[in-house]
Amino acid sequence: MVIILNKIWHYRGPVYRFEHIHKYIWDAYTTAPTMGKALSNLASRYKKENGLEQTAKIILENMFIQEEEIS
Numbered sequence: 336m337v338i339i340l341n342k343i344w345h346y347r348g349p350v351y352r353f354e355h356i357h358k359y360i361w362d363a364y365t366t367a368p369t370m371g372k373a374l375s376n377l378a379s380r381y382k383k384e385n386g387l388e389q390t391a392k393i394i395l396e397n398m399f400i401q402e403e404e405i406s
Contacts, residue, residue: 341366343365344366344402345403346395353392374395
């Protein structure tokens with residue numbers, strides 16, 4: 336049996352749509368096993384919260400996400 340442990344990820348940075356800033360600073364948390372999955376989860380959540388279609392293209396930059404310490 337394989338157990339995948341989720342980590343807590345924090346994104347605080349810009350959200351781009353059509354190569355323009357859609358939101359200057361978006362602050363959000365999610366849980367996911369990898370950074371890639373966390374960015375995917377956050378993108379989906381952003382689209383839902385802002386009334387965008389799930390097929391809309393938005394960009395969240397890797398440099399603004401970090402793994403949070405669990406205490």
